[in-house]
Amino acid sequence: MRILLVWPAQPHIISPPHMKTIQEGLGNLPPIGLICLATWLHERSEHQAEVLDALLEGMSPEEVARHAVATGAQAVGLSGMTHTWMDCLLVIRAIRAVAPQLPIILGGPQATLFPLESLEHSEVDYVVVGDGEVPLTSLLDRLAQGRQDTEGLPGVLRRGDPVGTRYFHPDMADLPIPDRSLTPWRRYASVVSRRPPTTVVMSSRGCPYRCSFCSTAGGKKFRANPARRVVDELENCVDLGIREFLFFDELFTFDRSRVLEICRQIRERGLDVFWDVRSRVDRVDPEMLRSMAEAGCQRVQYGIESGTERVLGLYTKDITLEQARQAVRWTREAGISTYADFMIGAPGETREEVLEPLRFAHSLDLDFVHFSITMLLPRTPLYAQALRQGLLSRDVWREYVLEPTGDFHPPYWEEVLDASELEAMLRRAIHSFYFSPRFLWRSLTSLRSPGELLRKARAGLKLALGL
Numbered sequence: 291m292r293i294l295l296v297w298p299a300q301p302h303i304i305s306p307p308h309m310k311t312i313q314e315g316l317g318n319l320p321p322i323g324l325i326c327l328a329t330w331l332h333e334r335s336e337h338q339a340e341v342l343d344a345l346l347e348g349m350s351p352e353e354v355a356r357h358a359v360a361t362g363a364q365a366v367g368l369s370g371m372t373h374t375w376m377d378c379l380l381v382i383r384a385i386r387a388v389a390p391q392l393p394i395i396l397g398g399p400q401a402t403l404f405p406l407e408s409l410e411h412s413e414v415d416y417v418v419v420g421d422g423e424v425p426l427t428s429l430l431d432r433l434a435q436g437r438q439d440t441e442g443l444p445g446v447l448r449r450g451d452p453v454g455t456r457y458f459h460p461d462m463a464d465l466p467i468p469d470r471s472l473t474p475w476r477r478y479a480s481v482v483s484r485r486p487p488t489t490v491v492m493s494s495r496g497c498p499y500r501c502s503f504c505s506t507a508g509g510k511k512f513r514a515n516p517a518r519r520v521v522d523e524l525e526n527c528v529d530l531g532i533r534e535f536l537f538f539d540e541l542f543t544f545d546r547s548r549v550l551e552i553c554r555q556i557r558e559r560g561l562d563v564f565w566d567v568r569s570r571v572d573r574v575d576p577e578m579l580r581s582m583a584e585a586g587c588q589r590v591q592y593g594i595e596s597g598t599e600r601v602l603g604l605y606t607k608d609i610t611l612e613q614a615r616q617a618v619r620w621t622r623e624a625g626i627s628t629y630a631d632f633m634i635g636a637p638g639e640t641r642e643e644v645l646e647p648l649r650f651a652h653s654l655d656l657d658f659v660h661f662s663i664t665m666l667l668p669r670t671p672l673y674a675q676a677l678r679q680g681l682l683s684r685d686v687w688r689e690y691v692l693e694p695t696g697d698f699h700p701p702y703w704e705e706v707l708d709a710s711e712l713e714a715m716l717r718r719a720i721h722s723f724y725f726s727p728r729f730l731w732r733s734l735t736s737l738r739s740p741g742e743l744l745r746k747a748r749a750g751l752k753l754a755l756g757l
Contacts, residue, residue: 291434292338293395293426294363295328296354297321299345302376302696317480318346319536320473322490323369323398323422329469330423337430341472344381351377351384358385358392365433367418367426369398372668372687376694379411386413393433397422400691402456403505403669407691409449420445420456420509421495423465462495462515467523470530480536482658484564484588488534489527491565493520493552497540499570501593502606502671503633503664512544517551521559528561535565542567543574550578553585564588566629571617572609579624589657590621591629597650598643601636606671611650618654629658634719635712636664637675637703644707648719652726661719663712666701673701681705 321343328339340361344354358366366385370378382394393415396408401417408417418425425445432443440446445457459465470489479486494514497506515523524535543549556563566589567582574590582590594614596602602609614630621628632647651659666673668687676682682701690698702709723729 291364291430292340292362293331293365293367293430294358294361295324295339295341295367295369296358296381297324297341297343297345297369298351298354298374298377298381299349300374300377302374302380302694304373304376304698304700317483317488318343318478319480319488319490320470320475320478321345321369322468322492322538324367325468325470325472326465326492327367327397327422327426328472329466331427331430332469333466334423335427335430337427337434339472343473346474346477351381354381355384355388359389363392365393365395365430367395367397369422370396371399372403372691375400375691376696376698379413379694382411382413395426395429397426399505404688404691405447406453407688409447410692412449415448416440417447418445418457419447419454421459422457423459425457456509458509458511458513459495462513463519465515467519467526470527470532475530475532482566482589483534485534487532488536489532491520491523491535491537492539493523493537494539494542494544498544499541499608500606500671501595502604502675503595503667505667505669506540512541514539514545514548517548517555520552521555521561524556524561524563524565525559528563533563535563537565537567539568541570541573543569543578546573546575546578550581553581553587556585561586566591568593569617570609571614574617574620576620576624579620579626583624583626587626589627589629591631592617594630594650595633595647596636597632597646597648601639601643601646604636604638614650615654618656622655627657628654629660630654630656631660631662632719633662633664634715635702635704635707637672638706639703640706641711641715644712644715648722651723659723661716661723663702663716666703672703676701676703 324341328341331337331339342357368378368381385392385394394413395416395418396414397418401408402419405417405419408414416429425443428443429446440448440451447454476487479488494512496509496512498510498512563586565587568591571592571594595605595607599611618628632651634644634647666676686701702712
């Protein structure tokens with residue numbers, strides 16, 4: 291069968307108002323999940339897949355539908371998050387309007403978090419819950435046989451099926467290297483890129499930690515590609531012409547020995563690459579960071595989240611402020627840029643406590659900071675707590691999935707401060723950090739090229755407009 295795999299445009303993405311302005315123009319990154327699926331199908335089955343990045347191409351739902359018909363797709367698969375569910379559904383409905391019999395398959399975090407609710411929409415024929423490679427192949431095999439049932443298919447549901455188990459791919463080393471030539475790889479870059487084009491790497495899936503605000507996209511079980519397989523993928527990209535990588539692992543540094551071996555092999559092969567990773571502050575040490583720097587790591591993103599021990603406890607982060615200070619200091623000493631995430635609006639957080647993340651961020655001498663308001667995300671312990679305590683009177687995320695609207699606002703914990711107060715304080719935090727003399731001077735003196743200056747100037751303008 292020939293399947294069209296679609297990454298929809300996101301004009302209705304659920305995001306705080308100022309963030310929608312900021313996010314525009316910050317660059318585009320490849321839909322790596324769909325690229326992985328298409329590569330698997332090409333190498334492990336007789337099915338053919340096309341990846342359509344409608345976000346990159348600026349395609350409307352109607353244009354995607356016409357493309358599906360014009361290219362002779364025999365099935366369509368979409369990947370999306372709950373935050374982009376409305377845009378997914380608009381594409382699905384547009385396809386159904388012009389091709390009523392075309393099987394439509396939904397995957398990604400939305401399908402995993404809300405499988406039955408997604409199937410309540412008659413336009414959705416199947417959902418894939420969990421890792422998609424094997425389930426999607428099995429489903430296409432069955433559809434090619436003229437069958438529509440899902441009996442015995444791992445991780446696949448259709449309307450009327452009971453909730454099944456999420457599928458986890460048993461061996462990450464078994465996955466082929468993603469074929470990035472399936473998308474226009476030269477056009478991908480981000481505002482922090484030094485050497486565009488830039489690509490995304492997923493060298494592991496899952497995170498074993500228990501942060502109360504997070505619905506872990508990859509599951510709680512950490513699964514990783516071995517070091518050699520990771521470096522083979524980087525080398526494959528270098529041969530293609532890509533030297534800059536954003537590791538989107540939920541926790542790249544979880545396995546220390548694997549990190550050190552990845553770095554050793556990058557150096558041994560003489561790969562001239564730049565790369566970013568995400569980490570926890572308690573999963574790094576000076577030796578690891580020095581090794582990462584020597585292998586081309588240019589930035590580490592830490593989820594610090596708060597400037598008080600009390601709020602860290604509420605988030606069940608299982609870290610301390612001293613560990614955060616130490617990790618940032620070690621990272622800077624290794625010559626790696628630092629990026630940290632902070633949130634305001636935790637349960638019971640007072641106006642004074644809201645200022646602590648900003649004060650702490652300034653004290654750490656970070657290169658970049660992402661401030662946000664604590665969103666009560668679906669299927670998280672914090673969201674369940676808000677429902678139990680009556681802070682939310684109903685399951686608003688489930689209602690949104692069943693009847694998405696363009697004016698949906700992500701819920702906050704408004705026990706002490708309301709949404710308008712939180713958003714005003716967030717704007718203050720962003721302005722205080724990114725328009726400080728220290729940050730502006732550091733950004734100016736660290737520029738490597740006119741192109742980087744232009745990208746950062748555009749981002750700064752977006753940031754100012756967003757405020």
